[in-house]
Amino acid sequence: MLETIHPGAAAPDAKVAVFDFDGTLSLIRAGWVDIMVPMMLEVLTALGTGETEEQLREVVEPFIWRLTGKDTLYQMIALAEEVTLRGGTPLAANVYKDQFLSRLYAVSHVRMEQLRSGAASPDEYLVPGSRAMLEELRARGITLFLASGTDDVHLKQEADLLDISRYFDGGIYGALPDPTAFSKRMLFERIVTSPGMRPEYLIGFGDGPVEIQELKKLGAVAVGLATDEPECREACEWKRRNLIAIGADYIIPNYLCRTALLPLLFANHEPI
Numbered sequence: 001m002l003e004t005i006h007p008g009a010a011a012p013d014a015k016v017a018v019f020d021f022d023g024t025l026s027l028i029r030a031g032w033v034d035i036m037v038p039m040m041l042e043v044l045t046a047l048g049t050g051e052t053e054e055q056l057r058e059v060v061e062p063f064i065w066r067l068t069g070k071d072t073l074y075q076m077i078a079l080a081e082e083v084t085l086r087g088g089t090p091l092a093a094n095v096y097k098d099q100f101l102s103r104l105y106a107v108s109h110v111r112m113e114q115l116r117s118g119a120a121s122p123d124e125y126l127v128p129g130s131r132a133m134l135e136e137l138r139a140r141g142i143t144l145f146l147a148s149g150t151d152d153v154h155l156k157q158e159a160d161l162l163d164i165s166r167y168f169d170g171g172i173y174g175a176l177p178d179p180t181a182f183s184k185r186m187l188f189e190r191i192v193t194s195p196g197m198r199p200e201y202l203i204g205f206g207d208g209p210v211e212i213q214e215l216k217k218l219g220a221v222a223v224g225l226a227t228d229e230p231e232c233r234e235a236c237e238w239k240r241r242n243l244i245a246i247g248a249d250y251i252i253p254n255y256l257c258r259t260a261l262l263p264l265l266f267a268n269h270e271p272i
Helices: 033-045 053-066 072-085 093-117 130-139 152-161 184-192 209-218 237-245 258-265
Strands: 016-019 143-151 171-175 202-206 221-225 250-252
Touching: 016 184, 033 053, 033 072, 033 093, 053 072, 072 093, 072 143, 093 152, 130 143, 130 258, 143 152, 143 184, 152 171, 184 202, 184 209, 202 209, 209 221, 209 237, 221 237, 221 258, 237 250, 250 258
Parallel strands: 016 143, 016 202, 143 171, 202 221, 221 250
Antiparallel strands: none
16 A cells, blocks of 8 residues: 655656665565574674673664665674674674575575576566566656665676566666675765756665665655565555655555556656
């Protein structure tokens, strides 16, 4: 169900739309939070501080959410900082990242093999309505960009498996070995300062705080995906609350409501 948070938010002259990947379009990595949280709890519990699992969960879940959308490395930097605060000696953040990705890969590679073998169709691992949404935006002449905190090489591989790379004529951008070489903020700023562009010509879609915050700072329209993975039929209340708090203009659980959303996004009136 479509939820309008800021009535009148529209981009009638939109030229560009940017999409996050995991949880916004792709479900290949669905459940990654349920892998990251236990891993971090294991690391912090091993320090023997006497904190309960619930107390440690209240430490890690907020920064996992706050950094969702950035390179996963930043979440691991935050974990290393928590280890240090408790008197421990952390591993390097990239080592924690490799440990997490190894656990995630045990789940995601099964899905990727299903896609490669044809045992699963690409749309089975897309948020419902994704392909139709991308096709409708392209039919309107909108240039599409894909931007993710997932490592660039894996992002492009997974986008190919889902058969959505062809929609992103603006490009596909993921995390690079040097975390300072790419960020969603850098991409968004480059887009809105390109010839013929203005912030009000940009629409963004995402299920995390980074893209929504950066879009709103620029003055673009932001659609929050409160995807309750993997089914994505009803809105995830936790995502919904957090996306509203950081400024999303609209909240949707999937793209099946696009026939209601698109007229609002392209309405020819001034935002209230």
